[in-house]
């Protein structure tokens with residue numbers, strides 16, 4: 001069973017004896033030496049910012065339920081989560097009085113009913129309204145459905161697509177090797193609303209595996225709720241010189257109060273939910289990503305050149321890093337790059353950088369002496385998905401539930417229906433053998449989950 005990290009207040013220096021060690025006697029907890037709350041490690045002198053473990057735990061549980069527990073297939077008693085626990089076999093076990101197929105779990109004998117998505121016509125109407133990017137109010141009016149029913153079918157549609165995606169993704173768990181690439185983005189909505197989200201893609205195909213945003217139904221003390229005006233997102237300067245771009249990013253980092261102070265400007269709240277800080281989203285997102293890496297042989301994780309993501313990615317992999325099962329790298333996509341950086345030391349930490357045709361790489365956890373051959377082929381996967389979301393989403397949405405639903409629907413449509421240079425990400429990853437039109441994907445998904 002997958003274990004999530006409970007205590008994030010520890011040393012994040014890979015070479016330090018305290019790396020990933022919880023409650024070491026050589027820590028000064030909640031130190032204020034540098035003007036912000038930190039966990040001071042007396043062994044290496046680092047001061048990683050203090051993390052509210054309880055907040056991370058609560059939002060992590062909320063996102064875990066949303067991302068992996070919304071199962072409408074298989075025995076939920078034996079396997080409540082996709083990817084994390086194996087779904088046991090089950091056999092047919094008669095029908096309900098309404099004529100819906102029942103099944104019996106071969107492991108625990110629990111009898112359950114397969115989903116029956118009646119009214120696929122209404123589901124398709126909702127799908128069409130999303131594809132035509134209609135205002136929700138107009139979509140409801142034109143669909144002939146009541147508002148309550150429209151949202152009911154939107155929720156069902158998201159369940160169908162997310163279950164279909166997750167069933168397919170379970171095939172990735174037994175791989176010898178998995179490479180992942182993660183970056184964060186600000187998704188802007190109308191009326192100055194917006195959300196910060198982290199995305200992870202598989203590196204050879206660009207298939208989007210996971211997305212986590214900063215909205216939550218939980219309420220926390222005011223200091224933990226996002227209200228900021230400033231923006232400290234590191235942006236790439238316009239330059240053809242990769243080294244110059246990297247140095248400018250380090251400079252932007254040095255202007256922060258502390259290195260993990262990632263804030264994304266003034267955002268107006270979205271109704272009936274709260275926004276948390278991007279750094280907490282990073283800790284949550286990378287813990288959830290363990291669902292994909294728990295059983296694979298070895299894995300590499302290429303993360304955006306961002307200090308916040310570095311700490312959070314290390315905290316999700318420190319056990320595997322110590323046993324040399326995993327490595328973490330900074331990656332900066334740079335189209336048209338070459339091999340000019342060949343172990344060059346750059347920035348405040350003297351990080352060692354390499355470059356090739358897709359961008360620049362910096363090993364965070366391993367010591368590379370010569371120019372490595374990286375397998376990351378789709379360096380622009382997350383930017384492509386972000387652009388796709390940005391142009392597909394109706395910007396007037398103002399509900400966390402709707403945002404959750406449409407993000408999962410668009411993730412499936414992007415992976416299975418949107419060819420990039422002739423092939424979809426799902427085809428490249430071996431999870432699909434054709435490019436689907438959205439309605440065909442809906443039919444296929446419905447057929448697959450009702451047959452499981």
Ligand SMILES: [Zn+2]
Pocket residue numbers: 011012013016017018019041042043044045046
């Ligand atoms: Zn240390």
Ligand SMILES: [Zn+2]
Pocket residue numbers: 075076077078079088105106107108109110
């Ligand atoms: Zn069972």
